[in-house]
Amino acid sequence: MVKRTSFEHDDCPIARSLDAIGDWWSMLIIREALFGVSRFGEFQKRLGLAKNILAVRLRALVDQGILKTAPASDGSAYQEYLLTPKGRGVFPILVALRQWSEEFDEHPEEIASILVDKEKGRPVRKLELYSQDGRLLGAGDTALKPRTAVKQNRRVRA
Amino acid sequence: MVKRTSFEHDDCPIARSLDAIGDWWSMLIIREALFGVSRFGEFQKRLGLAKNILAVRLRALVDQGILKTAPASDGSAYQEYLLTPKGRGVFPILVALRQWSEEFDEHPEEIASILVDKEKGRPVRKLELYSQDGRLLGAGDTALKPRTAVKQNRRVRA
DNA sequence: GCACCTGGTTTAATATTGCAACCACACAAA
DNA sequence: TTTGTGTGGTTGCAATATTAAACCAGGTGC
Structure with a gap:
């Protein structure tokens, strides 16, 4: 595979989001977290995914600032995974x-x-998507504009 | 791997969407299509993905009713890929x-x-997400309700 | 007729996924 | 204090997916 293509440095914000949370499990982990799931074992039980890949995903989500670990809340010596504002922003x-x-x-x-x-x-x-002056917008009513101060010779994609 | 877990028959609508379009390339293909890209070669050039996987993805998107093939529009004997309403709904x-x-x-x-x-x-x-009576809703203002006429003993997830 | 463009398929290398087995630590009972 | 059990992982291996690159067939252009 050489390496699964990463969009981390793509200039398209959609690609950047997908790079961060665009895989099945990450999205579902965040879904569960929004419902209050916070413990490793509970994620594993509810999603039914392998523990190794859960561990990898949780670490990646923490690294990206989508989840943070906290030192337990039920008294036990274990830790729990909580959503950050960035994580709640996935809603x-x-x-x-x-x-x-x-x-x-x-x-x-x-x-x-x-x-x-x-x-x-x-x-x-x-x-619903609205314009600043309150009109409801569909896909056809929108366009892309290059950001100001964008480096030249970078291809503007989407 | 035995088989990449499929959520096709999961009862969670989020999982079902992810199963259909939850991979990097499908989403980006639809993004390009929304901007008017319709030809195999153009998708390939703009996204820079391998042609074999583009072929597989396009076929899958067509099978799912997200794209449809049409017999060219520029006169050539080739075909083009157009979004269906379901595809435009991804916007x-x-x-x-x-x-x-x-x-x-x-x-x-x-x-x-x-x-x-x-x-x-x-x-x-x-x-923005609104309630039927027009209040702006955040994640915390929402809940999940089992659908009426849902088969019993199916786990309600999300 | 010959080169070249479009739209693919095939091949082989490499990465990722998944399952299952293992392991270390915390905590609890015997 | 040994034994057991639950939590939260890690490790190894087999299966599958992704990728780049080579190849190929039919259309088109000249």
Whole structure:
């Protein structure tokens, strides 16, 4: 493989996100963490993934500042993994993934849960993208602009 | 490896999305397609990925109804790959990924482009999640509810 | 007819994943 | 204090996926 291509230094922010959290397990680990899971064993039980790869993923997420380790909260001498603000910031991505499934999945009847507003218990609205002056935007209403002060001769991609 | 674990029949909609488009290249292919790229060679040139894996990914995306093939538009006898509505529905996911990078990346100065509203040329707002009665929701304001008519004894995950 | 472009497939090397077995430490009971 | 059990890993090995590079077939251009 030579090396799985890394997008760490790509100039596309989508590629950069994918490089950080764009693999199946990382995203699911963060999903569980958002629901309060914090212990190694609990991640392993709920996700059913191999312990070695869980260990690698947790370390990578900690290195990237998405999770942080803390010295236990239930009194035991073990540690727990907690989300940082950066980690909690993944929430909209997970919501977008969920809503895409809900809208386009071939077998929506297999989907077991729906995301609701905690206060009223009613399903949430679809994520919406607005312009600064409040117009609802679709993909076609947007464009990419090079950032100011971008180094020349770097290819602007997306 | 025995087999890379598939989430195709997982009951979590996030896992199901990831199973469909949760790998680096698929997401980036869709990103390019949203910008109008439609030809094999152009995907290959812009993404710089090996042609064999591009072929595999394109086939998978077509099988899943995210892309469809059409018999050329520039007159040549070749075919092109176009997004279906399901494919265009990925847009919010890409926006969410982009915004996460913009907000939390360690080296934001390396990000080359910003997403703007085409009409005014101004940066778009952050994606926002609302309740049905219009309140802005964060991760903590939401909960998961089992779908009605869900088969019993299936574990509700997320 | 001949070169070359497009859109792939094949091959072989290397990386990643996954399972299972092992291990070290904490804690608890006997 | 030995024995047992749960937690949180690490190690080894086999299977699979990714990759670059070489190859190839049909269309197109000249």
